[in-house]
Amino acid sequence: MTHAITLHDITKSYDGFTAVDEFSLEVQRGTVFGLLGPNGAGKTTLIKILTTLMRPTLGDAFVEGHSVLTAGKEVRRMIGVVPQENNLDRYLTARENLALHAKLHGMRPAAYNPRIDELLDMTGLAARQYDFPDTFSGGMQRRLVVARALVHEPRVLFLDEPTTGLDPQSRRSLWDHIRGLRRSMTVFLTTHYMDEADALCDRIMIMDHGKTLADGTAGELKDAFSRAHTYQVEFRRDADRYQGVLAGLPFVKGVERDGSLFQITLADEESIKPLMDHLTGPDIRRICLKEPTLEDVFISLTGEKVRE
Amino acid sequence: MFKGAFSIWGRDMLVLRRSIISELVSVIAYPLTLYLAFGFGLKGYITDVNGVPYPLFIAPGLISMTAVNAAFDESSWSMWFHRKVQRTIEEYRVTPVTVYDIVIGKIFSGFSQGAVKGTVVFLVILLLTPFRIEYAHLPMYLLCIALSSMTFSCLGTICGTVIDKPENIGRVQSVVIVPLIFMAGIFFPLSSYPPSILPLIQLLPTTAVFEGARDALLTGAIPSQYLVNLVLSAALCFTIAVYTFNRKMAE
Ligand SMILES: Nc1ncnc2c1ncn2[C@@H]1O[C@H](COP(=O)(O)OP(=O)(O)OP(=O)(O)O)[C@@H](O)[C@H]1O
Numbered sequence: 001m002t003h004a005i006t007l008h009d010i011t012k013s014y015d016g017f018t019a020v021d022e023f024s025l026e027v028q029r030g031t032v033f034g035l036l037g038p039n040g041a042g043k044t045t046l047i048k049i050l051t052t053l054m055r056p057t058l059g060d061a062f063v064e065g066h067s068v069l070t071a072g073k074e075v076r077r078m079i080g081v082v083p084q085e086n087n088l089d090r091y092l093t094a095r096e097n098l099a100l101h102a103k104l105h106g107m108r109p110a111a112y113n114p115r116i117d118e119l120l121d122m123t124g125l126a127a128r129q130y131d132f133p134d135t136f137s138g139g140m141q142r143r144l145v146v147a148r149a150l151v152h153e154p155r156v157l158f159l160d161e162p163t164t165g166l167d168p169q170s171r172r173s174l175w176d177h178i179r180g181l182r183r184s185m186t187v188f189l190t191t192h193y194m195d196e197a198d199a200l201c202d203r204i205m206i207m208d209h210g211k212t213l214a215d216g217t218a219g220e221l222k223d224a225f226s227r228a229h230t231y232q233v234e235f236r237r238d239a240d241r242y243q244g245v246l247a248g249l250p251f252v253k254g255v256e257r258d259g260s261l262f263q264i265t266l267a268d269e270e271s272i273k274p275l276m277d278h279l280t281g282p283d284i285r286r287i288c289l290k291e292p293t294l295e296d297v298f299i300s301l302t303g304e305k306v307r308e
Numbered sequence: 309m310f311k312g313a314f315s316i317w318g319r320d321m322l323v324l325r326r327s328i329i330s331e332l333v334s335v336i337a338y339p340l341t342l343y344l345a346f347g348f349g350l351k352g353y354i355t356d357v358n359g360v361p362y363p364l365f366i367a368p369g370l371i372s373m374t375a376v377n378a379a380f381d382e383s384s385w386s387m388w389f390h391r392k393v394q395r396t397i398e399e400y401r402v403t404p405v406t407v408y409d410i411v412i413g414k415i416f417s418g419f420s421q422g423a424v425k426g427t428v429v430f431l432v433i434l435l436l437t438p439f440r441i442e443y444a445h446l447p448m449y450l451l452c453i454a455l456s457s458m459t460f461s462c463l464g465t466i467c468g469t470v471i472d473k474p475e476n477i478g479r480v481q482s483v484v485i486v487p488l489i490f491m492a493g494i495f496f497p498l499s500s501y502p503p504s505i506l507p508l509i510q511l512l513p514t515t516a517v518f519e520g521a522r523d524a525l526l527t528g529a530i531p532s533q534y535l536v537n538l539v540l541s542a543a544l545c546f547t548i549a550v551y552t553f554n555r556k557m558a559e
C-alpha cells in the first residue's frame with residue numbers, strides 16, 4: 001500500500017447544502033499534497049473529515065489504511081493537525097501545551113521531553129517556552145501549533161492554511177520545515193497562496209463547490225492552461241477602435257484592457273493567424289505570449305467573482 | 309483505560325493550582341457572608357430549628373452549596389470555553405483519546421473543584437465560628453457532598469455542551485440552579501412548606517443534597533430516601549452528560 005490518504009466518494013452536506021460533493025482522492029506516501037480553492041470551497045470540511053472531527057454524510061476515507069468511520073482512534077494515532085484557527089491553551093505555557101499533547105498521545109516524559117526540546121529549538125521558541133501563548137505574536141503562536149502537531153511524530157500531517165497571517169520570513173522558515181518533513185511523512189496542506197503551492201507541493205489539486213477542478217504538479221497545471229493562449233498586445237494608437245474589432249472576432253474568448261495594453265485570450269493555437277490578419281503591423285508596439293502563473297490557472301478555473 | 313481523561317483532568321488541576329488563592333477568596337466570600345448575615349443576624353429571632361441551633365442548621369447547607377455551585381460553574385463554563393472560545397476540545401479530539409475520555413475528564417474536573425472549594429469553606433467556617441461537628445459523621449457527609457458535586461458537575465457539563473451562547477448559561481444558573489438550591493431548605497426546615505407540595509420538594513435532587521448533608525453531619529447517617537435519590541441523580545446525570553457530549557461531537 002503506497003497511499004497515505006484515500007477518499008472514496010466523500011460527500012458532506014450541512015442540512016441541504018453540499019459542501020463536499022462525491023470527492024475522491026489518493027495521496028501518495030511521503031509527498032506534499034496541496035489543496036487550493038476559494039473561500040468556502042470545502043477545504044476545511046475535507047480536513048475535518050480526514051481528522052475524524054466530522055463524519056462524512058456519504059462515503060469513507062482512509063488514513064494509512066485506517067477508516068475514519070470505523071477506526072478513528074487508529075487514524076488519530078497517525079496524524080498531526082494544524083487547524084485553520086490556532087487552538088492553543090492560553091492557560092498553559094508553550095511547553096505545557098506541547099506536553100499535554102504528548103500525554104494525550106500516551107507518551108511518557110522520558111520520551112516527550114527531549115522531543116519537545118528539539119521542536120522548541122526548531123521553531124525558535126525555546127527562549128519563550130515558559131511563557132503563555134497569548135503573549136506571543138501571531139507567527140509565534142502559529143509555529144507553536146505546528147510544533148504541537150509534530151510532538152508525537154505523526155505519519156501524516158494536515159495543515160489548514162499554515163502560513164496565513166505570517167510575515168515573509170516566518171513563511172519561508174515554515175516552508176523550510178515542511179520541505180524537511182517531506183519523505184519522512186505525508187503532508188496534506190491547504191493554502192490560498194499560489195507561490196506557496198508552487199514552492200512546496202509535489203501535487204496540487206484545485207477545488208471549488210466541493211468538487212475537483214484540476215489536479216497535477218504545478219508544471220502540469222500551468223502547461224494545461226497555457227493552451228488557453230493568452231497574448232499580451234500593446235497598441236501605439238487606435239486602442240479604442242481595436243477594442244471594438246477584437247470584441248467582434250469569434251475566436252477571441254476574452255479581452256481585458258488596461259489603457260493601450262490588451263490581454264487577449266484565444267480559443268486555440270490556430271487562432272493567432274486570423275488574429276494577426278485583423279491587426280495592422282505599425283499599430284502594434286509589442287505582442288507576446290503570456291506565460292500562465294498558477295494564479296491564472298486558479299482564477300480561470302474558479303472565476304473572478306468574490307465569494308460571499 | 310481513561311489515561312486521556314486523567315491527562316485532561318491533570319491539566320485542569322494544574323490551572324486550578326495556579327490561581328487557587330484568588331479562586332478561594334472569591335469562593336469563600338459568598339457562603340461566609342451568608343453564614344454571618346443569616347447565622348448571626350437571625351440568631352436572635354430563630355433560636356433553633358427542630359432543636360438544632362440556627363447557625364449549625366445552615367452551615368452544612370452552605371458548605372454543600374459552595375461545592376455544588378463550584379462544580380456546576382466549573383463544568384459549564386469550562387466546557388463552553390474549551391469548546392467555543394479556545395477550541396481546545398478540537399485539539400483533544402484529534403489525538404487518540406476518545407470523547408468519553410474528554411467528557412469524563414471534564415466531569416471530574418468540575419467534581420474536584422466542588423470538592424476542593426467545599427472543603428475549604430468547611431475549614432474556614434470551622435476556624436472562624438463556633439460551628440463544631442462530630443468527626444465520626446464526616447465520612448457520610450463527604451459521601452453526600454461527593455455525590456452531589458458529581459450530579460452538578462454533570463449538569464454543568466450538559467449545559468456547557470448544548471448551550472452555545474454564554475448569556476444562556478448565566479440564565480440557566482439564575483432560573484434553574486439558584487431556585488433549586490434555595491427551595492431545598494438551606495435556610496429553613498422543609499416542614500415550613502404546605503403539606504400539599506412537600507412531597508414534590510422532597511423529590512428534588514437538591515433537597516437530597518442539602519437535607520442529606522445536614523442529616524449526615526448531624527446524625528452520621530443519610531436517610532435512605534435521600535441516599536437513593538443522590539445515587540440515582542448522579543448516575544442519571546452522568547449518563548445524560550456523556551450521551552449529550554457524544555452526540556454533540558458527532559454533529
Ligand atoms: N458547520 C457548518 N454548518 C453549515 N455550513 C457550513 C459549516 N461549516 C462549513 N459550512 C459551509 O461549507 C462550505 C465549505 O466550508 P469550508 O470551511 O470547508 O471552506 P474552505 O474551503 O475551508 O474555505 P476558507 O478558504 O474560507 O477556509 C462553506 O460554504 C461553508 O459555509
Ligand SMILES: [Mg+2]
Nearest residue numbers: 043044045084
Ligand atoms: Mg478553511
